[in-house]
Amino acid sequence: MSSSEFDVYQSPLNTRYCSTEMKHLFSARKRFSTWRKLWTWLAEAEQELGINISNEALEQLRAHQTITDQELADAAVEEKRRRHDVMAHVHVYGQTCPAAAPIIHLGATSCYVTDNADFIVSTQLTQISLTLSLGQPAQLTTVGKRMCLFITDLLMDLENFEHAKKSLLSWFRGCKGTTGTQASFLQIFQGQHELVERLDQLVTEKAGFHKAFTITSQTYTRKVDTNIINYLGEFGATCERIGGDIRRLAAMKEMEEPFEKDQIGSSAMAYKRNPMRSERLCSLGRHLQCLTQNGLTNYAAQWFERSLDDSANRRITLPEAFLTADACLILLDNISNGLVVYEKVIASRVAAELPFMATENIIMALARHDVSRQESHEEIRVLSHQAAAVVKNEGGQNDLIERIKRTPFFAPILDELDGLLNPSSFTGRAPQQVEKFITEEVDKALEPYKIDVRCIPFQS
Structure with a gap:
């Protein structure tokens, strides 16, 4: 990190908590390179359907789909001058690809690249994301059964993520023009409706989606964002609940998250072993829950075919929702892989309360x-x-x-x-329930994810 970077604000999600893969998906290079792919697909499809676009233009577009550092810097200068991010990048891409400059973004509106790029990135984001009592002594349970309560909720979150992934792949904004009427494309194809529909279909297929929305405004409906962020918010609530229970169990010395050999729990109290991972999990999970309100209000506040008052909010909310979920997943993985159970402490507490329970x-x-x-x-x-x-x-x-x-x-x-007074007589069928749950539900749910996603080459 250069010295200048220490002089400006850096999001903790970026500097402390998130995976490299997730941060890359929200990088400027990923975003604007995706825009270039969309412009390339549009030009290819238009050529296939008879628009006069040269092969040289397409070759240049394909050769420069990944934006360079210098082009990013040039685009930033252009955006300050033009006050329009999409047109700044159209200009810079056109300078890099002079043969294609006249046809880049032909017939499209800004949301062609911004909204469709959001769909593309979101499908990759969901793929990464995929990869107790009232405080009074009550009837005994087992540690395994309590962990299965956590897993049950996480399986529901997994099902939500799967649903979100399928939904995203089922819909794409496609080529709809300025207010969603496809009027500009109808002019390009001289009133031939079937070619406009074919263009929409071709670009959708090139982007890897099953179908495009038939009806959009200038944007895809922001209800899509709402659904995704709500699912992530539910996951945030799960994380806070799990982290909270682990913290309570740590306070009772029954269970403890990983604590490294040289880790310091407190600057003042040397003996402390703060459950810092679980505390962070609760904190980030709470933040993730709060972001759901942004998704709801961005949708509700839209006017007619579109209003731009969602733009700045979405630029913050969508990345933060996925980045926060990513940070929570990293923490859950770290905590669960190193969780320590203190059986003798549990036995002592059971012995102290068992007479009343009996x-x-x-x-x-x-x-x-x-x-x-x-x-x-x-x-x-x-x-x-x-x-x-x-x-x-x-x-x-x-x-x-x-x-x-x-x-x-x-x-x-x-x-x-x-x-x-035999403790096992108080746990009922907890051991049998755990065994059935793991074999019949958890193992089946995790079967598609047996390949370690970290071993799969990451696609830019």
């Missing part, structure tokens, strides 16, 4: 010996409060079981107490 089992056992449930309940209620007082007021151990053993009322079930 009271219902004891009442049921007495009922099998024809002892009134009301009487059993009252006897246990009195002893439970006495044992709780020892714990709360004296800092002692839970001695409820010892009190039960000393009380004649419970004599009929004393030889059953050990069995009634």
Whole structure:
């Protein structure tokens, strides 16, 4: 990083949290190179349908689809002068490809490149994205079952991402002209409607999409953005929930996220092991949830065929939504791969609370010996409060079981107490549920992703 870069604001999403792949997809080179591909596809399709475009023009367009550093700098200068980003890039591309200069952007409106590029990038973004109680002792569960609660929600998010990917591939803005009427293209093709429709179809196919919207305004409907950002916002809520529970479990010393050998938890308190990854996950997840409102209001605020008051907002919101989701995914992967479970701490806490949890089992056992449930309940209620007082007021151990053993009322079930206090008898079918869930749902959902996406060459 050059010294000048330290003098201007840098988004933490860019400098700290996100993957190189995701940052590349939102780079200026990726955006404007995609515009060049769209202009090339448009020119190719127009030539195929009879418009007088030379082969030399197409060869130049194809040879310069990836924008250079110098061209990016030139376009920035042009944009300051012209106050129009698309026309600045049309100008620079035309200087680089002089034979094609007269036909670049022929019949198109700015949203031909801006909106269609958003669709193209969003499909790649979704591909990357694909790759507990009220705080009171209650019925026991297992660590595995609790993790499966997290996974259940993540599978729902995965299903949302899959749906978003399929939806994006099913629709493209295509070639619709200034207000979506295709009037400019109809003029180019001298009133031949079938050629205008064929042009729309050809460009859509060249871009890798199944079909284009039949009806658009100058833009594709911003409801598309709303749906995608809402899915990402739901994922953000999942992340905050998971991170919050891991933080609570860390506070109880039952579970801990990865903590590196030389990691510092606090500048003041050397002993601290702050769950910084989970805290960051909660923070970014919360930010991601908040971005959903931008998508909704950008859609709702549109006027007629289009108004430009969504433009600046979308330039921030769409990248931040995907970049934040990417950062959350990196954190989830890091946390889950290094999660530590402290079994002895859990066992100690279970032992401390188990006598209270076992009271219902004891009442049921007495009922099998024809002892009134009301009487059993009252006897246990009195002893439970006495044992709780020892714990709360004296800092002692839970001695409820010892009190039960000393009380004649419970004599009929004393030889059953050990069995009634077996922790595994309180977890129900949790182990079996986990096994079924993993084999029948999780493994099947992850089957398409067995190839490590990090091993696939990244396409610019």
